[in-house]
Amino acid sequence: MKKKNIxxxxxLRCPDTMLFLKKKLRSLKIGDLIIIITDDITxxxxxxxxxxxxxxxxxxxxxxKIPYxxxxxxx
Incomplete structure (x- = not known):
């Protein structure tokens, strides 16, 4: 079964948004699904x-519309 992360x-604003996202993505395994919720337009x-x-x-x-x-x- 695939793992789902939120x-x-x-x-948060860039670059913090992308730093936290990259850190989380490194922990995922093939097939995992992630849902990202943000209000950062970048x-x-x-x-x-x-x-x-x-x-x-x-x-x-x-x-x-926000949140993206x-x-x-x-x-």
Missing amino acids: LNLIG TKKEIPLLCNFLNYILIKSNIL SYFLKKK
Whole structure:
């Protein structure tokens, strides 16, 4: 069974947002799902780039209203 994680980054701003996210992503195993909740506008650009760079799948994102949410899966 796949493990699901929720990472609440509300109130943090870049670069702290990305530092906490990268730290959490390192602990995930292949197939794990993570849900990221944030109010940092820079994540609209940074998280898709991070997914491409670190080989994660961006399953779904909600960036139309705050808080933003992202659903990622580790390949």
